[in-house]
Amino acid sequence: MHARVHPAPRHLPCQKDPRSVNRSFSCVCGQPIFFRNSVCLGCHAPLGYDPVRSKLLPLAPTDTPDVWRSQESVDEPPMYRRCANLSSPATCNWLVPLQTADAFAPDLCLCCRLTRTVPDLSVPEHASWWGRIEVAKRRLASSLLALRLPLVPRSEDPEKGLAFDILTTLPGAAPVITGHASGVITLDACEADDATREQRRTSLREPYRTLLGHLRHESGHYFWERLVDGTAWHEPFRAVFGDERADYGQALQTHYLNGAPPDWSSRHVTAYASCHPWEDWAETWAHYLHMRDTLGTARSFGIRGDRVELACEPFGPSALSESGNGDVTDARFLQWLNHWLNLTVVLNEMSRSMGVADFYPFVLSQPAVRKLHLVHRIISHKTPRSARRRTRPPAQS
Incomplete structure (x- = not known):
């Protein structure tokens, strides 16, 4: 990110989102x-x-075993169970509201119920990997819930629900591909594993x-x-991101063989986003969530x-007019x-x-801003799904 030196523009007052x-x-x-804490250090x-x-929330025990109440000063404080994965390598600090406890997994919170498969925890490093x-x-799920996006475990909604399979490559088997x-x-x-991820x-x-x-x-693909x-947003998506009916497998193969076009930064948030409209959407979606969560955290403090x-030179209405x-x-x-x-x-x-890498090592072009704006509009004005789901190969990260 670069800045041009000129008088800072006058902004509208910052309002709580x-x-x-x-x-x-x-x-x-x-x-x-803080968000990750399970006990107050004070x-x-x-x-x-x-x-x-x-x-x-700070919690207090009740007369019922394993049931807790909030210590808030309210007449009828909510009642909870603590997620069963608190004592696991996941160290989950989320709560299970008693009135919303799932019949099939009453001791697991919403976020943990999204996980369908975990790696073999008898392997020492797998436990720490799963925890990370x-x-x-949990940070992703909290952001999606704050945006009021539908977040239902696949075990509870086999057609539209979401599941996470956290896997490791087994000896002699095909490598696990994130997607x-x-x-x-x-x-x-x-x-x-930090070393593996950095090498990649x-x-x-x-x-x-x-x-x-x-x-x-990956949540962007979902x-x-x-x-x-199949919704009213489908044609606006194609107008901004391109036609997703282009051969996905061939697009990935071409990208990994030849790399991104030299001018990718004039149209996309990342080089990988240039390979196919699906990946352009997923990368743009991820950046939108980066921005939402970071600005929300900054505002919190x-x-x-x-x-x-x-x-920076501010974007004006012309950045959105060709959407x-x-x-x-x-x-x-x-x-x-x-x-x-300004913040970045x-x-x-x-x-x-x-002496570390830039916090946000990206530059946003006007076409990328238009794509971010379409993501924003879709999240803000969701439409009901009206067409059957299409299937496709896993999307590589």
Whole structure:
């Protein structure tokens, strides 16, 4: 990300986004507590995350074994069970509201019920890999829930639900490929090994490769099937991203053989996004989630992009006007986007001050912004699905 030196534009006042997940919480003792915490370091109260309310809560026991209540000052505090995976390598701190407990897995939270397959935990490194993956998956799930996107385990909705298979390559078997197919996200558990993931990132010449990035990308494929395929958004998608009926397998083969076009950055968020409209959508979706969660986290701690005096050249209405849907103006989206650009300039400089890679090593072109805006519109104005689901090969990350 680069900045042009000129007077910072005057922004509209930054407003709280009701769909932005909160990452800053306080215990009843006044100690700050964080999204991943399962116990308060100040008063040692047990903590749990309520996915329905997007809130980390201090808990107190009740007269019923294994049932907890919130310590909030309310007349009828909600009652919960703590996820059974709290004591597993997943170390899940999510709660199971008693009124929504699943009949088939009453002791598992919503996020853990999404996981269908885990690696062989008798192998020592597999347990730590699984734990890291679940940490990333909880952050993804909390963001999707805050955006009010449909998130139902495949065990409860075999047709439209979502499942995660976390696998390792077995001796003599074909290698596990991270991807999505018909509601099932497969993740190569080796991606949780830092050395392996960094080696792959370097060999593929990627500026960014993380577990959370993988999960956000693959969730994009899943939600394309849920929100775009066969709906009123399908033609707007093709107008902005291209026709997904182009041969997917051939597109991947061509990409890995020849690489991205030299001018890919003028149209796409990443080089990989240039290989096929499905991958363009998934990469754009992942970047949208990066932006939503990062800005939401910053806002939670009082860090606001509109207060940054060093500014990028802001995007204006012309960035959205060729979206394929007629003239489009969206002042709120542009405000949000420009706050993001301001924030990343500073965060990139802070990363360089620590001698590490840039926080956000990407530059957004106007066509990429139009694609982000279409993702934003689809998430904000979801339409019911009206056509049968199409199947396709797993999408490689």
